[in-house]
Amino acid sequence: MKNSILLTACASVAMMATAALGEVAPGDVVFDDNGGVPVSLTGVPGDPANGQKTMINRKKGNCFACHVVSAMSDVPFHGLVGPSLDGVASRYDEAFIRGILVNAKHTFDGTIMPAMYVPATLPRTMKKFQGTTILSAQEVEDVLSYLETLKE
């Protein structure tokens, strides 16, 4: 009995960790026909400064491994695996970019870009990452809010 109460408590904490109140849970994201996600994942406006931190953090977005952002050239070594993000907000609307962040594989068939807000279920996923997402819902919104500043 005690164990089951403990388990229930743990489960609630885990649920809170993956989907806080008012958040769209990773499995519940609704895409439009272009792969875009029109609705905010949290309803809380993104924080561009935290978005930049999330992009730099190699255990979070790690965006610079593959993308150039000229406005952040103080961050060393931008990779060229993916397209430059300069002016991305002039090329794509907010919903489309949110869709790419949530699951780029949904937008671009065969892309190497990891899905940032999809529970990890692929073969051999390390135990500690199983079922987790690379970014939280708010981190997606934060990164998006920074990318929205990249206009040409």
Add this chain to the structure above:
Amino acid sequence: MKNITLSAVIATGFALVGTAALAEGQPPAEIKPLVIDGINIVAEAQAPSHMDIPAIYSGWEFRAEETQVLQLDDFDNPGMLEVDAAREAFNTVDGAAGKSCASCHEGGPEEFKGLAAVLPRWNPDQNALYTMEDYINYCRTARMQAEAWPWGKTQLNGMVGLLNLQSRGEIRNVAIDGPVADLWQQGHDIYYVKQGQLGMSCSSCHEENYGVRIRAEILSQGQTTGFPVYRLKNAHLNSVENRFKGCMKNMRAEPYKPGGPEFHALELYVASRGNGLGIEGPSVRN
């Protein structure tokens, strides 16, 4: 830079309408001759017919000049220190049988000329796929009655380096049919499966994006003709299967066990992607 952005945008456009073929990597910016102590090493060749890309390149061709030069002279190659230790071990008695490697192999390490070019291969006596490490540890346990050397550690990597060195410049030609056909297919499947939280396969980087800058590095084709590899990053010789382990961890995937059946199958498959390139191990990389 503008061209890259433009081509990426065009590629994106194709992807949107769903007609994009998978991306293919880019050749090295400049092909240089790889000559080590007077021996010419084939570092660029036509890809084997089982592959979907036109040409194969040694990882050496993708490295920066300051890394490349370290491999051109054995006195500059820091991996040779572990090879020198292995040369000593070759002549040192170990184990209950009172033998050294040299007790049986009286011709010295030179007896193994050519072997690295055809490994991994099927060992009919043991009914198993054998890598160089397996041959060394078979000798140590069965003939010398000594302990097997642990996988991925300096003694074993150094001895693999010493024996691979005997095949310097020989053309890799591993068999992929006959008794290894199923293992080769298994290795092929591991190479192409998307795995880990990052959802990438070996091919995502080493087939679709070789020659492309990822952070400060240029992605190579993941060729194994330069193994064991002295990495400047960790300052020791690294085995093929330990490198696989590092790659899988980067993908947030649970690695297979170095020396185990899955990585053996993968080592065979990846080796076959280098059929036609010259053996150059121990090499120097980032």
